[in-house]
Amino acid sequence: MEFLVASAIGILTAAGIYLVLRLRTFPVILGISLLTYAVNVFLFASGRLTIGAAPILNDDMTTYTDPLPQALVLTAIVISFGMTAVIVMIGLGAFLGSDDDHVDDQREDEGTKPEGQP
């Protein structure tokens, strides 16, 4: 179980980082989505993995799972979902405006010069 979750986080993160380092907007956004999935699972595991236990504390309960990471994950999911929507819209706007979806500054771009270049 631990191995499964850990390797899932590792593979998601590795794939995410690979995609984030690409040059075009679409793979980068996919990479960021993968990274946020990885971090959600990671947050989930930060309260230790417990199987078949409720995240509720009361006097009759002997085994329970930590409820706080679940709340954290919910917040993180909502935020990362919203952020991904925003970046898709901004990226789409930039692509439609300049007909180019490179993430970095392009040398032959009309008018705008790349940073540090004469």
Added chain:
Amino acid sequence: MTHWIIAPVVLPALLAPFIVLAARYHIGIQRVFSVAGTAALVAIAASLAWQVSDGSVLFYRLGDWAAPFGIVLVGDRLSTMMVLLTSVLALFVLLYAIGSGWDERGRHFHALFQFQLMGVLGAFLTGDLFNLFVFFEVLLIASYGLMIHAGGNARLRAGVQYVLFNLIGSTLFLFALGSIYAETGTLNMADLAARVQLIDASETVGIRVAAVLLLLVFAIKAALVPLHFWLPSSYAEAPAPVAALFAIMTKVGAYAIIRVYTMIFHPELEVTAGLHDVWLLPAALVSLAIGMIGVLAAKKLDRLVAFSVIGSMGMVMVAISMFTPVSIAAALYYIIHSTLAGAVLFLVSDLVRTGRGNVDLTTQAPMSGTALTAGMFFAGAIAMAGLPPLSGFLGKLMVLDAAYDQTLVVWIWAIVLSSSLISILGFARAGSVVFWKAHSVEPDEAAERPERPSILAYAATGGLFALLVAHTVFAGQVHGVATDMAEELFDPQAYTTTVLETPGKLSKPKEEY
């Protein structure tokens, strides 16, 4: 328990949807509400700062849940000062945005502006690391909207880079929070400070990783080299009032570093010994050097200002990374100075853009309103470069003074002084090309001259500059307050006992059901 401390978060949070829903098509009403709200924020922030000036700590439990379990807001001297600085800056920036008409060039400027304020102020006031993440996201998502305000291809492209960089930063932040929670089981800052002490010296891997990840996140926000790449393009392409407001955003990173790395992972802590105290200072020195070299190399005025912001953040980080009470006091003094000076320069670069249509560092015919704009650029450049008589000089003096007993004192002195010289050269070159040589060019009579900037725009810029002058004149008092703050930071007893020992509700007794 006073409720005033939550007002800086709730007021903009209510104002922003009101502006969107009720005043959508009435720019006049939007302006009135936005300015009135921000002015009220200044008053609230001033009263909060006055309440804690005797060393007491304001404390607020959301939902009345007791501290390590519920989310808390905490206002000590440092956070209330940052709240006051933010709201004062926001008021002048807002006046400039109205005076220059920037708020009419796209939709929802005022609503986004208020959301941005909510995020920044909340980040300063929160006493919980996860809540800090949430407020970071609030300020970021508002800043994405503000950054691409008024549209345009170059701005959208810079916006994509800015958003992507910050999304990766947020993901790192979550990784750091997850590891901290896994290691300690809490995210409340005061509780963390107590629990980190208890970690066994042989099992420090997780917490060390978490401490470094967290520092990386804050360093991204503070634009510390080599994590500064998002800053020049996005600040240069952002609308000028927005860039001026963003001057406080880098300070959010600096504030978070001061808060977390003096209270939780403080310098004497053995668990994290040999991490940030080793490489933070060299990184800060490199950002100082790179920022000022960028000032000399910039081809456009707005990019020049953006690099000077990196340089001055480097200066702040140099002071912070020595982690002594004297150096933190110097850093706090310099943070105020650098926020105001950066904002003034961004506004001046927009005055230039209004006056002649572009901000290229080339010689062109004199712009409209050249005398006033030139005077303000001159004064702002003096402040930013750290020449006497303005507060940049005093701030640098304090940092140099604090560096005396450091091992790297030679490096600090050499880089601070030589980078000051380079920035003076850069600003002098820019000023002479843009303003001085302009009189050697015959104006093209056929071409239509742009209108000169409005009086309100000049007044807002002048107001910020007046604050800089006041910061210089009252340097003794400000430094005294900063010293008190630094001492409070290194002795967080009042903070932690207030947070952890004030009783609140834990759970309801069974009889009530």
